[in-house]
Amino acid sequence: MSELDIVGPQLAILLAAGAVLVWDALLPSQRKALPYIALAGILGAAIWTSTWVIRGDFQTAFDGTFAIDQYAVFFQYVFAGITAIVVIASIDWVDRVGRRQSEYFALVLTASAGLMFLAGARDLITIFLALELSSIPQYILAGWGKDQRSSEAGMKYLLLGAIASALLLYGMALLYGFAGSTLLTDISAAISEHGADNRSLLVVASVLLIAGFGFKMAVVPFQMWVPDVYQGAPTPVAAFLSVGSKAAAFAVVMRLFFEGLGEQFLSNDWAMIFAVIAAVSMTLGNVFAIVQRDIKRMLGYSSIAQAGNFMIGLAAISIAGEHFVQGASGVLLFVAAYAFTNLGAFIAVIGISQRIGSDDIADYAGMWRRAPLLALALAFCLISLAGIPPTAGFWAKLYVFNAGIQADLVWLVIIGVLNSVVSAYYYLAVVRQMFMGEAEEEQRLAISPTVGVALGVATVGVIVFGIIPTPLVDAAREAAAIFAVS
Amino acid sequence: MLLTLLVFLPAFAGLLILLLPADRAGYSRWLALLGSLVALAISIGMFFDFQTGGGFQFVDRASWIDVGSFEIQYFLAVDGLSMPLVVLTTFLTVAAVLVSFSIEHRPRAYFACLMVLSTAVLGVFTAMDFLLFFLFWELELFPMYLLISVWGSGRREYSAMKFVLYTVAGSAFMLVAILALAFSAGTFDMEVLGTSTITTAVLPLGWVFLFLFIGFAVKLPIVPLHTWLPDAHSDAPTAVSVMLAGVLLKMGGYAIIRTCVTILPDQANDYGIWLAAIGSISVLYGAFVTFRQTDVKRLIAYSSVSHMGLVLLGIGALGTTAMVGAAYQMLAHGLITGMLFVVVGLMYERTHTREIGRLGGLARQMPLIATGLVFAGFASVGLPSLAGFIAEITVFLGAFQKHEWAVIMAIFGVVLSAGYILWTLQRVVFGPVRHEWDEADDQKHWWEHASVIGLAALVILLGVYPSLIMDMLDPAIGVVSARVAG
Numbered sequence: 001m002s003e004l005d006i007v008g009p010q011l012a013i014l015l016a017a018g019a020v021l022v023w024d025a026l027l028p029s030q031r032k033a034l035p036y037i038a039l040a041g042i043l044g045a046a047i048w049t050s051t052w053v054i055r056g057d058f059q060t061a062f063d064g065t066f067a068i069d070q071y072a073v074f075f076q077y078v079f080a081g082i083t084a085i086v087v088i089a090s091i092d093w094v095d096r097v098g099r100r101q102s103e104y105f106a107l108v109l110t111a112s113a114g115l116m117f118l119a120g121a122r123d124l125i126t127i128f129l130a131l132e133l134s135s136i137p138q139y140i141l142a143g144w145g146k147d148q149r150s151s152e153a154g155m156k157y158l159l160l161g162a163i164a165s166a167l168l169l170y171g172m173a174l175l176y177g178f179a180g181s182t183l184l185t186d187i188s189a190a191i192s193e194h195g196a197d198n199r200s201l202l203v204v205a206s207v208l209l210i211a212g213f214g215f216k217m218a219v220v221p222f223q224m225w226v227p228d229v230y231q232g233a234p235t236p237v238a239a240f241l242s243v244g245s246k247a248a249a250f251a252v253v254m255r256l257f258f259e260g261l262g263e264q265f266l267s268n269d270w271a272m273i274f275a276v277i278a279a280v281s282m283t284l285g286n287v288f289a290i291v292q293r294d295i296k297r298m299l300g301y302s303s304i305a306q307a308g309n310f311m312i313g314l315a316a317i318s319i320a321g322e323h324f325v326q327g328a329s330g331v332l333l334f335v336a337a338y339a340f341t342n343l344g345a346f347i348a349v350i351g352i353s354q355r356i357g358s359d360d361i362a363d364y365a366g367m368w369r370r371a372p373l374l375a376l377a378l379a380f381c382l383i384s385l386a387g388i389p390p391t392a393g394f395w396a397k398l399y400v401f402n403a404g405i406q407a408d409l410v411w412l413v414i415i416g417v418l419n420s421v422v423s424a425y426y427y428l429a430v431v432r433q434m435f436m437g438e439a440e441e442e443q444r445l446a447i448s449p450t451v452g453v454a455l456g457v458a459t460v461g462v463i464v465f466g467i468i469p470t471p472l473v474d475a476a477r478e479a480a481a482i483f484a485v486s
Numbered sequence: 487m488l489l490t491l492l493v494f495l496p497a498f499a500g501l502l503i504l505l506l507p508a509d510r511a512g513y514s515r516w517l518a519l520l521g522s523l524v525a526l527a528i529s530i531g532m533f534f535d536f537q538t539g540g541g542f543q544f545v546d547r548a549s550w551i552d553v554g555s556f557e558i559q560y561f562l563a564v565d566g567l568s569m570p571l572v573v574l575t576t577f578l579t580v581a582a583v584l585v586s587f588s589i590e591h592r593p594r595a596y597f598a599c600l601m602v603l604s605t606a607v608l609g610v611f612t613a614m615d616f617l618l619f620f621l622f623w624e625l626e627l628f629p630m631y632l633l634i635s636v637w638g639s640g641r642r643e644y645s646a647m648k649f650v651l652y653t654v655a656g657s658a659f660m661l662v663a664i665l666a667l668a669f670s671a672g673t674f675d676m677e678v679l680g681t682s683t684i685t686t687a688v689l690p691l692g693w694v695f696l697f698l699f700i701g702f703a704v705k706l707p708i709v710p711l712h713t714w715l716p717d718a719h720s721d722a723p724t725a726v727s728v729m730l731a732g733v734l735l736k737m738g739g740y741a742i743i744r745t746c747v748t749i750l751p752d753q754a755n756d757y758g759i760w761l762a763a764i765g766s767i768s769v770l771y772g773a774f775v776t777f778r779q780t781d782v783k784r785l786i787a788y789s790s791v792s793h794m795g796l797v798l799l800g801i802g803a804l805g806t807t808a809m810v811g812a813a814y815q816m817l818a819h820g821l822i823t824g825m826l827f828v829v830v831g832l833m834y835e836r837t838h839t840r841e842i843g844r845l846g847g848l849a850r851q852m853p854l855i856a857t858g859l860v861f862a863g864f865a866s867v868g869l870p871s872l873a874g875f876i877a878e879i880t881v882f883l884g885a886f887q888k889h890e891w892a893v894i895m896a897i898f899g900v901v902l903s904a905g906y907i908l909w910t911l912q913r914v915v916f917g918p919v920r921h922e923w924d925e926a927d928d929q930k931h932w933w934e935h936a937s938v939i940g941l942a943a944l945v946i947l948l949g950v951y952p953s954l955i956m957d958m959l960d961p962a963i964g965v966v967s968a969r970v971a972g
Contacts, residue, residue: 326556389621398617398665402556405665410689413665417658424654425647428631436635436643470551 006061006068006120009045009076010113013083016041017109024102031101035091038105039084045116046080049073064183065123074479075119075251078336082244082343083112089347089454090236093354097146097234104144107137108240115248122259124172124182127252131168131216134248135161138241142233153232157241160215160225168212174205175260184260191263199265206261206270209253210277216249219281219307227288230300235353238296239346242303243339250310250335254328258317258483271318274311275412281308282419290426294359295349298426302385303342305423310334312416313400316407317483327403328480330396333473337396337465341384344458348378351451361430366439374447375434377459382427384462387420392465395473489544489562492528492572493608496521496579500601503594511594518583518597522604526576532564533573539961541565542614542677550618558674561615566962567813568611570955571733571740574820575611577944578732579604581937582725585828588835588931589637589723596637599629603729610737616664616674616745620657623741626734627653630726638721645714645721652704652714660701663694667749680748680969695753698746699761705738708798709768712791719787720840724831727783731790732824736816739797743809743966747801751970754804758970759889762802766892768795769899776906782833782840785910786826789866792899793819799889799896800881806967808884810959815877817955818948822865822874825941829858832934833914836926842910847919852928856915858938863907865945868900873948 004011020037023030052058058069087108094101114134121127139161143154176182178198179190195202214222230238257270285305292298313331351374352367353359367375384393397420404413465472499521503514532544542563551558564572582600589596606629609622627650635646668674670687687694704711715735719727742761747754772792779785793815800812832855833848834840849856865872878900886893929935948955 388627389624398661399556401661402665402669405662405688406669408688410662410666413662414659417661418655421651421654421658425651428647428650432635432643432647435632473551473556 003061006059007066007117008048009080010116012044012048013041013109013113013116016044017106017113020102020105020109034101034105035087035094038087038109041109042080042084042087042112046077049076049080060122062126064185065121065126066117067120067122069120069482071251071255071479071482072120074332074336074475075247076116078247078339079112079115079119079244082240082247082339083108083115085340085343085347085454085458086236086240086244088450088457089239089343089350091450092448093234093236093350096354097144104141107141111135111137111141111240111244115244118248118252121252122184122255124176124184124187127256128165128169128172131248131252132165134245135165135216138237138245141237142229142241144237145232145234149232150234153229156225157229157233164212164215164222167208171205171208171212174201174208178202178205184256187260188262191261191266195263196265202261202266203269206257206266207273209256210270210273213249213253214277216245217253217307217310218246218304219277219311220284220304221280223281223285223304226304227292227297227300230303231294231296231359235296235346235350238300239343239350242299242346243342246303246307247335247339250314250331253314254317254331254483257314258328267318271315274315274318275409278308278311278315279412279415281305281311282416283308286419286422286426290422292426293361295353295361295364295430296359298361298430299342299345299349302423302427305419306338306342306385308419309397309400309416310338312404312409312412315412316400316403316409325477325480325483326399327407328483329473329476330399330403332476332479333399334396336472336476337384337392337462340458340461341381341391341393344381344455344462345378345385347451347455347458348374348381351447351455352378352445355445355447361433364430364433365437366442367434367437369442370439371445371447373452374445374455377455379431379434380459380462382431384466386424386427388424390463390466392462392469392472394466395469399473487546488528488532489564489612490546492525492532492576493562493605493612495525495528495605496601496608497605500598500605503601504598506594514594514597515583515587515589518601519580519587521601522576522579522583525604526573526580529573529576533569536564536566536569536958538566538958558617559615560618561675561677562609562612563614563677564612566958566960567743568740569958570813570817571611571736572608574736574817575604575607575733577940578728578820578824581732581824581828581941582728584933584937585728585831586723586725587933591637596633599633600725600729603629603633607729607733607737611740614676616668616676616679618674619676619741620661620664623657623660623737626737630730630734633726634718634722637723637726639723640721641717642721645717648714649718652711656701656704656711659697663689663697663701666694676745676749680744684750691750691753692756695746695750695757698750699742699757702738702741702746703764706735706742706794706798707738707791708764708795709771709791712768712772715791716784716787719790719827720781720783724827724834727827727831728824731786731827732820735790735794736820739794739801739812739816742798742801743813743963747804747809747970748966751972754970758802758804760802762799762885762889762892765795765798765800765802766889766895766899768792768798769896770795770902773899773902773906777902780842782830782842782845782910782914783827785842785906786823786830789903789906790819790823792903793823793866795899796878796881796896799885799892802892803881803885803888804967804970805884805888806960806964808881808888809963809967810956811877811880811882811884813959813963814880814952814955815874818865818873818877818945821941821945821948822862822872825858825862825938825945826866828937828941829855829862832938833859837923842913845914845920846917847915848923849915850919851923851926854928854935858942859915860911861942861945863911865949867904867907871946871949873945876949876952
């Protein structure tokens with residue numbers, strides 16, 4: 001029982017997924033209730049997670065393959081928040097699509113349960129299973145739309161995802177062959193014992209793992225799918241992909257690399273890989289984002305650049321030392337801030353695009369007059385993505401850059417800040433278009449209340465944590481502290 | 487609390503203005519005037535309450551974000567260097583509100599932006615926590631961007647974006663330097679940073695100095711980072727030009743003294759000669775380019791480049807006298823150039839042209855405005871008994887011993903300034919009368935002349951009674967130059 005207690009949050013969500021399906025089969029006339037069942041499940045998960053915080057008695061389950069600790073709790077909250085916002089933002093869209101509503105919510109919930117499992121996974125097999133549990137529903141969701149572009153997006157995502165999984169498995173197989181165990185703690189012990197003699201094997205395994213997760217994190221050179229999938233997939237799904245699977249990949253990479261492969265001689269190698277990927281991702285992502293006309297493609301490229309920013313933090317923490325926790329908490333802070341900011345931006349796009357029937361940035365002209373609150377919220381999210389105060393995005397960037405400086409990665413931080421300048425250009429270009437551009441029509445846009453609620457939650461979070469970042473920073477620090485002892 | 491009240495009062499007035507109902511939009515100018523006048527009154531009160539030589543005063547300090555080794559304070563204070571600049575800001579804000587009293591295009595948003603701009607600049611001059619300083623520095627961008635791009639003329643969007651990108655690129659370097667400094671010193675507190683000796687950082691300290699300097703030099707601006715200034719000036723509305731030339735450029739000079747020189751005195755010693763060289767090149771280059779201008783506003787903008795070069799020359803000499811001269815030059819230039827822009831703005835409202843070739847003989851048709859222009863022009867040349875003269879002579883006296891040749895070069899620049907100003911006055915104010923403007927109404931509104939008269943009075947006051955300010959500057963600068971001298 002106690003093991004079921006540990007995975008309670010995940011179970012609550014899976015239970016809700018089942019309930020959604022059953023409800024639809026039994027009471028097809030009461031479809032309106034489906035999203036609220038889903039939300040109830042998410043709320044249950046959040047409450048269950050909170051009981052673990054209150055109990056403060058963190059432990060592992062299933063022979064150490066799964067842990068509930070501050071780190072897992074942090075990410076479970078983040079994923080619960082992401083899923084809740086995505087569900088709320090989807091209500092309107094799902095209603096208009098009309099078909100297979102229960103399946104949609106069930107898939108979102110299943111993917112979310114997979115993400116939550118990833119947060120606590122401490123074993124290669126658990127990691128892989130959780131990753132697939134979250135990925136497969138997302139492949140389906142990406143192809144959910146009726147048009148050809150959505151099908152193409154789903155197919156592309158599936159094929160590239162399969163290759164990534166294969167690479168990942170190969171890397172894991174190498175690690176298992178070396179350590180004789182799939183537990184991260186065992187792998188870590190094996191490496192410190194006789195890892196130095198097998199350095200090349202371990203480096204190859206690291207590279208394969210980075211490639212596999214790089215696909216999920218959407219960093220260069222594993223980013224090919226991003227713009228097409230973001231553009232083709234239904235917007236709520238694109239929002240989910242852009243934050244959920246990205247955040248989960250970072251969560252798992254941090255645990256895998258620091259708990260499993262954290263030995264100093266090895267971490268120097270992969271720190272350099274991370275640093276180079278960070279520099280290239282930021283630069284290419286931003287350069288391509290500038291020329292985009294479609295806002296979803298633009299957000300796609302910008303999310304590649306943002307992943308590069310996370311990577312600065314990853315590269316920084318691998319250079320261990322007393323400032324380790326600060327760097328790790330920087331990454332966590334970034335993950336949380338990015339998640340809500342990017343969700344907010346996508347939801348605003350959902351709200352606007354549904355009404356004007358276009359994703360073209362040029363059509364956002366004069367949005368300030370047509371939908372003032374929506375335009376204001378989108379503006380705040382874009383400003384936060386650009387890392388300009390007073391928003392959560394600023395503190396996130398500040399912490400990550402600070403970690404970079406402390407780890408002596410000054411060159412990387414300089415590339416990072418210069419990229420922030422570049423990114424400010426295209427984010428602010430959208431803001432300018434909305435506030436200065438002349439609208440072709442002056443007609444006010446009616447925004448559905450559910451989109452308004454989802455957007456409101458995300459935007460208020462962005463602003464409140466921009467002005468009072470301490471609670472978020474504290475939470476990130478506590479979550480990161482679990483690495484300090486190892 | 488007084489300082490906090492002063493800094494946020496304009497922004498609060500701006501918020502009230504935004505909350506005005508649409509049919510009461512006309513009240514926005516009165517609210518703005520009221521807010522800025524109260525701020526002026528508070529700052530004057532503080533000015534006379536200020537204990538000369540008493541270090542930092544009116545301290546408002548609270549812990550804002552305190553997590554681990556990363557402590558950010560809310561810390562405002564003024565010393566002898568910032569006190570006069572604070573008064574200059576509140577004074578020019580009143581002037582800027584007065585010259586925009588007739589604005590009709592979206593007055594609420596306009597005055598709100600102007601008020602937020604005032605808060606940002608006051609924040610820069612009073613923030614004593616390096617990160618808070620940076621936040622205010624960035625905050626100033628938003629209102630400036632909007633003010634130029636919405637209420638500007640000509641290529642306003644291009645100019646506004648250019649202004650933002652130049653500043654943001656500069657502040658990117660600044661942020662790296664701030665983080666590097668804070669990491670090595672363990673604090674963001676500028677008072678502590680300014681009294682402790684920093685010997686190492688993750689970056690070579692010379693780089694830190696350089697990065698900070700780049701960030702501030704863009705604002706100053708120095709040749710060759712000045713090209714945004716003429717564009718911004720020529721497309722900005724009058725009040726924004728007043729604020730830009732009057733106080734925004736001073737943020738650069740102030741910050742160089744407050745941070746570069748005070749925090750890194752050894753590096754200042756190493757690079758002082760370069761600062762002086764760049765300063766005198768700016769003086770000369772600015773003066774030469776000014777000669778070629780045909781647009782009155784561009785002409786004043788380039789003359790600003792030339793005059794701000796003197797500030798850098800004074801700072802580069804690093805002695806008390808020279809730096810006091812530099813600070814005095816900032817005040818004098820703020821008042822004089824502010825006045826020039828006000829008068830040119832009034833002229834433009836009546837003639838609708840700024841082309842020098844199309845103007846002429848205005849002394850007949852609008853004698854009051856012409857008088858103002860002649861007065862401001864003479865002040866700009868550095869006529870004795872006016873503020874500019876005191877500033878220039880102090881800089882030259884202070885810097886001559888240390889950088890003889892730089893001063894000699896700069897003096898040629900000052901001679902040139904007499905040339906271009908007098909030549910311009912001759913073409914615009916005197917010469918044959920053009921009958922196009924026979925109908926022009928010289929004294930249309932009382933508020934237009936109120937700001938001109940106020941500015942002129944201060945220019946005279948600072949010209950005949952310099953010790954009012956000098957006594958305040960002297961001890962504050964003395965601390966800095968003592969640090970540099972070792």
